[in-house]
């Protein structure tokens with residue numbers, strides 16, 4: 074593209090620059106442009122249809138998704154240059170302080186941060202993120218209330234967003250290889266029950282109830298503020314709408330198995346909910362790994378503290394659902410199974426499958442980042458619980 078086609082661009086500190094919602098035409102233009110970066114194997118028309126499909130899920134419809142563009146507020150809609158763009162997805166969240174009171178609140182996850190390649194390095198993305206911080210203080214909050222926290226998943230390292238208040242949190246994972254049908258016979262595993270879409274609502278409700286109980290009873294003695302995005306069914310089905318769209322488009326079949334479930338000898342439930350991500354590296358991601366009765370691990374804690382007797386059967390059950398994930402990955406063109414911020418018991422389970430499993434700490438991609446919108450002095454006290462893949466957007 075020659076510079077002749079580049080419109081006159083305002084300096085990024087121009088006072089009239091504002092963050093607004095795009096018109097339909099502007100949204101289409103934005104997605105047509107960012108599709109080149111994010112559509113991967115999908116054709117551009119399919120990518121545009123996917124984005125519309127994802128806007129109409131339980132999580133996103135009725136204002137659940139908000140599209141933002143940075144423009145000169147004095148310029149005319151549909152004619153103004155779109156200086157940068159992004160989206161925010163409304164998410165239910167829990168916050169617990171020392172007094173044991175658990176409060177539900179609205180949080181947002183930011184995604185699709187993008188600047189036209191011809192407009193880059195002029196400070197527009199920076200200005201957009203600063204404007205967004207102010208918008209998200211009150212966006213969709215009840216009158217007089219302020220957001221407690223918002224999140225994003227940076228693919229450009231830790232510096233850019235942390236300078237603007239979204240600080241990097243533990244961003245680790247473990248990965249296991251797929252297991253093929255031929256290998257299945259030599260792969261000793263406990264039988265697990267496959268999870269289908271219709272199983273998820275009940276399990277997510279249980280998960281939320283257990284999370285609320287844990288947050289209110291295991292209060293931090295060290296004046297931490299504990300926060301979590303609620304792993305609810307609308308969040309899971311948004312991921313599944315994404316995988317089903319891509320699978321139908323690329324492979325002409327839709328994945329039905331959404332996870333695996335098993336009970337330990339003593340009756341504790343262990344399950345994981347997964348999704349397949351089709352991209353440059355096809356990965357079966359564990360969205361949520363739930364081990365009933367597991368002690369609430371500190372975020373970033375990898376080594377188990379004192380293992381109780383019942384933990385050994387939890388580890389065996391966790392190994393079984395991991396193996397079910399490996400088998401499922403083998404039935405799809407998935408290159409690996411990935412588990413984000415695994416708890417000590419999940420790591421032990423993975424090491425029973427492969428003793429040399431290492432915890433990988435990401436430095437550039439998918440850096441889980443959180444902004445505390447409350448008192449700035451409090452941000453170092455924030456502990457992000459259940460910082461797993463389901464929160465990604």
Ligand SMILES: CC(C)(COP(=O)(O)OP(=O)(O)OC[C@H]1O[C@@H](n2cnc3c(N)ncnc32)[C@H](O)[C@@H]1OP(=O)(O)O)[C@@H](O)C(=O)NCCC(=O)NCCS
Nearest residue numbers: 186187188193194195196197198199226227228229230233
């Ligand atoms: C990331 C992006 C939005 C930045 O837009 P921009 O308007 O050029 O950003 P700004 O001018 O405000 O700030 C530029 C700064 O962004 C940071 N940055 C941009 N791309 C980066 C990358 N790949 N890795 C690390 N930092 C990066 C740098 O600090 C850069 O500083 P520089 O100009 O001195 O090189 C743009 O490069 C883009 O759309 N990239 C493709 C999509 C993408 O990766 N989005 C981010 C998803 S988390």
